[in-house]
Amino acid sequence: MIMIKKRRIPRLLQLVLVVLGIYFGFILTFDVILGQLIPKSLLTMYMFFVISGVLMVFTFTEESTQELIDPIKALVEDPSKKMLRNIVFVIVPLLAGLYTYSSLSLSFEAPVELRTIHPAPPSKVKAYGKRFDLATLENPYRKYEKEDPDKFRELVKEGGDVYIQGCQYCHGDKLDGKGPYAEGLNPTPLNFQDVGTIAQLQESYVFWRIATGGPGLPAEAAPWISSMPVWQDFLSEDEIWKVILFLYDYTGHQPRSWEHE
Amino acid sequence: MRQINLFKLVLLVGLLLVAGTTVAKPGDLDRGKEIYDKRCTWCHGDEGDGLGAAEEYLNPPPRDFTSGNYKVKTSGFDEMVPNDDDVYRMIRDGMPGTSMPGWSSLLSKQDMWDLVAYVKMFAEFEEAPEQQVDYGTPVATSAESIAKGKEIFEDGDRCVECHGKTGKGDAIKGLKGDASERTWPRNLTKPWTYLGSNTPKDIFTRISAGIPGTEMPSFADPKSKKVLSIEERWHVANYVVSLAKTEKVINAENTVIKADMLEGDLPDSPDDERWEQTIPTTFLLVPQIIGEERFFKPSNDTITVRAVYNDKAVAMLLEWDDRTKSIPGDERAEKIADKPIQEDGVAVQLPIEIPDKMVKPYFGMGDATHPVNLWQWKSGTTDAAETVAMFNSRGFKDVEARDAADAGLQAKGSYHEGTWRVVMVRPLTTADAENDLQFIEGRFIPVAFAAWDGSNLGEKGSRHTMTTWYWLLLKPSTGVMPIIMALLIAGLFAGALLWWARNAATGKAAGKDSKEGTV
Numbered sequence: 061m062i063m064i065k066k067r068r069i070p071r072l073l074q075l076v077l078v079v080l081g082i083y084f085g086f087i088l089t090f091d092v093i094l095g096q097l098i099p100k101s102l103l104t105m106y107m108f109f110v111i112s113g114v115l116m117v118f119t120f121t122e123e124s125t126q127e128l129i130d131p132i133k134a135l136v137e138d139p140s141k142k143m144l145r146n147i148v149f150v151i152v153p154l155l156a157g158l159y160t161y162s163s164l165s166l167s168f169e170a171p172v173e174l175r176t177i178h179p180a181p182p183s184k185v186k187a188y189g190k191r192f193d194l195a196t197l198e199n200p201y202r203k204y205e206k207e208d209p210d211k212f213r214e215l216v217k218e219g220g221d222v223y224i225q226g227c228q229y230c231h232g233d234k235l236d237g238k239g240p241y242a243e244g245l246n247p248t249p250l251n252f253q254d255v256g257t258i259a260q261l262q263e264s265y266v267f268w269r270i271a272t273g274g275p276g277l278p279a280e281a282a283p284w285i286s287s288m289p290v291w292q293d294f295l296s297e298d299e300i301w302k303v304i305l306f307l308y309d310y311t312g313h314q315p316r317s318w319e320h321e
Numbered sequence: 322m323r324q325i326n327l328f329k330l331v332l333l334v335g336l337l338l339v340a341g342t343t344v345a346k347p348g349d350l351d352r353g354k355e356i357y358d359k360r361c362t363w364c365h366g367d368e369g370d371g372l373g374a375a376e377e378y379l380n381p382p383p384r385d386f387t388s389g390n391y392k393v394k395t396s397g398f399d400e401m402v403p404n405d406d407d408v409y410r411m412i413r414d415g416m417p418g419t420s421m422p423g424w425s426s427l428l429s430k431q432d433m434w435d436l437v438a439y440v441k442m443f444a445e446f447e448e449a450p451e452q453q454v455d456y457g458t459p460v461a462t463s464a465e466s467i468a469k470g471k472e473i474f475e476d477g478d479r480c481v482e483c484h485g486k487t488g489k490g491d492a493i494k495g496l497k498g499d500a501s502e503r504t505w506p507r508n509l510t511k512p513w514t515y516l517g518s519n520t521p522k523d524i525f526t527r528i529s530a531g532i533p534g535t536e537m538p539s540f541a542d543p544k545s546k547k548v549l550s551i552e553e554r555w556h557v558a559n560y561v562v563s564l565a566k567t568e569k570v571i572n573a574e575n576t577v578i579k580a581d582m583l584e585g586d587l588p589d590s591p592d593d594e595r596w597e598q599t600i601p602t603t604f605l606l607v608p609q610i611i612g613e614e615r616f617f618k619p620s621n622d623t624i625t626v627r628a629v630y631n632d633k634a635v636a637m638l639l640e641w642d643d644r645t646k647s648i649p650g651d652e653r654a655e656k657i658a659d660k661p662i663q664e665d666g667v668a669v670q671l672p673i674e675i676p677d678k679m680v681k682p683y684f685g686m687g688d689a690t691h692p693v694n695l696w697q698w699k700s701g702t703t704d705a706a707e708t709v710a711m712f713n714s715r716g717f718k719d720v721e722a723r724d725a726a727d728a729g730l731q732a733k734g735s736y737h738e739g740t741w742r743v744v745m746v747r748p749l750t751t752a753d754a755e756n757d758l759q760f761i762e763g764r765f766i767p768v769a770f771a772a773w774d775g776s777n778l779g780e781k782g783s784r785h786t787m788t789t790w791y792w793l794l795l796k797p798s799t800g801v802m803p804i805i806m807a808l809l810i811a812g813l814f815a816g817a818l819l820w821w822a823r824n825a826a827t828g829k830a831a832g833k834d835s836k837e838g839t840v
């Protein structure tokens with residue numbers, strides 16, 4: 061009993077703080093840290109579950125339920141809290157009215173478009189008027205990494221020249237997807253430094269994505285908005301393989317290969 | 322050239338004087354070279370001469386470190402050598418409005434100091450500069466200081482000669498950089514594009530030290546007829562900060578152009594005052610680098626769009642800063658333009674059908690199965706008035722000309738002090754529903770834009786700037802329903818609370834009574 065008397069935060073306030081904490085946690089994680097705005101409808105759904113869950117925890121025992129209800133009861137019934145009661149009785153209906161108004165007014169938020177970033181590749185890919193089998197396709201220059209390191213450095217350098225002339229506008233000098241024009245594109249260009257992009261992919265997949273570009277994507281990846289050019293129109297096969305060497309070399313990532321799995 | 326030779330002479334004398342003493346260096350040259358060869362050489366070149374593989378493709382071109390010109394520096398106007406901190410800061414933060422990114426996310430502090438040491442070596446800079454920009458007593462911004470700054474800015478041809486009366490860089494002077502490349506004066510109303518940040522102190526520094534390698538001079542040089550006192554320079558800096566046009570800041574979350582419904586006629590002139598009451602939405606313009614022929618050196622950078630509609634038509638106001646009014650045949654326009662001069666232009670792209678699901682036409686002029694409508698306005702020549710044309714296209718190559726007048730499409734442009742404003746009006750519906758978009762209120766309609774600056778490298782055809790898909794929404798009126806419902810709900814809540822309180826009070830009273838009764 062003495063423990064409880066120890067300047068403890070009232071249960072009701074605790075509940076409110078926990079819910080608010082989670083709410084702002086969501087906003088902080090998605091909007092600020094990840095830079096991905098969380099859609100309002102999704103946030104409402106999450107918060108519904110959060111509030112239900114928190115209520116369940118807070119009303120787990122009869123005692124705790126009582127502790128939660130008591131201050132509310134007191135507010136309504138205790139004559140000494142008349143002033144506070146009047147304030148609450150004005151604010152609560154106003155908030156309810158405001159919420160109704162804003163939810164009935166039309167939302168002018170842009171529709172949410174969900175797209176697959178790394179769609180499953182087709183097994184056979186058409187490019188350069190030929191068919192490529194992605195399961196067996198390999199970078200013809202990869203072998204020099206071990207066999208002839210000097211030649212390999214030369215190839216990486218040539219790939220770098222291709223990159224800086226063709227790709228940095230969007231994917232950036234640092235390969236971080238933040239090139240000078242990146243912000244004008246939707247979806248934004250991929251960040252190759254990230255462990256979730258080329259580090260997860262095989263070179264044959266990267267070859268397919270470069271050669272056929274945005275328009276070569278399957279429908280689930282929304283090919284109509286990708287700004288990736290169709291590089292087979294601008295680069296030779298050799299140049300693409302070299303630029304792939306550069307992408308992995310600059311970022312320090314290793315391509316995935318069948319042997320590792 | 323002469324400057325460099327003179328500099329070398331001074332350096333040689335300096336070296337002889339300090340021979341034998343050791344000069345403290347913050348960075349390690351060998352490490353610096355290693356990092357430089359991996360990260361910087363692509364643009365700035367192995368020899369630091371700005372002749373890397375990217376050289377031809379960047380605007381402004383990569384800095385030639387051997388020239389010794391550092392645009393953003395805090396050493397005095399008569400000093401060529403920048404402070405180490407200046408070089409460090411450029412590497413760390415990058416330079417807005419150029420291809421130079423900030424490197425702090427990839428390189429450690431020591432890495433960047435090593436680079437400072439290595440990069441300075443290309444111009445044989447060994448000693449720290451002696452003269453520094455004198456900041457005196459900074460003048461905090463105030464209405465009074467801004468007014469004084471404005472007066473100085475507009476006085477004579479000190480600033481307006483290049484930056485124009487409104488600061489948009491729309492003056493008549495053709496400028497060159499130290500690589501003899503064409504340069505355009507800064508549009509001061511977009512401070513987020515300043516190379517060296519936009520704080521009053523940084524602007525004061527640029528005014529005082531000038532921007533080496535460009536035609537921006539120092540206004541601290543007592544030998545200059547245009548010299549300004551320290552206090553005057555602070556006023557100008559405060560005025561320049563105040564020029565920012567915040568409605569032209571891009572808000573990445575803002576992807577919807579919201580058109581309000583108007584009673585009566587639509588504004589069909591760019592100068593109609595009713596446009597002031599509409600909400601502007603600004604988008605980034607990027608060069609067309611997707612299809613043949615790729616275009617790398619744009620001058621237009623953003624476009625601001627407003628829209629309204631009534632029961633008959635929709636009107637869009639397209640507004641973008643362009644330093645030059647490019648009218649082929651016009652003597653003044655021809656003089657300042659890159660040859661050959663072309664007309665300025667702007668275009669709106671819409672799908673032919675409002676998409677039901679997520680599928681849209683390819684954002685680069687549509688595709689075989691999803692064609693787009695294109696409305697293109699051109700500024701005209703001295704022999705011909707402005708024009709508006711209509712096309713339907715299924716990709717870059719498959720473009721079909723249509724009759725704009727048949728669809729009722731009209732456009733009217735006006736150029737004023739560095740800004741084009743073009744209004745396009747089209748009826749909500751047309752007779753040819755197969756080939757024209759039919760506007761419907763309340764639906765999200767994909768929309769994209771393109772712009773041409775005919776004075777910049779002959780922008781024409783595929784050489785232009787463009788946006789990705791955004792949205793146009795003709796805002797339906799919501800009516801009084803939400804207000805009625807809101808009042809109803811608020812009333813219900815108030816009633817329920819009162820009933821509860823009343824009940825509790827009487828219940829308690831009743832409880833008391835019964836207790837008393839039993840006692």
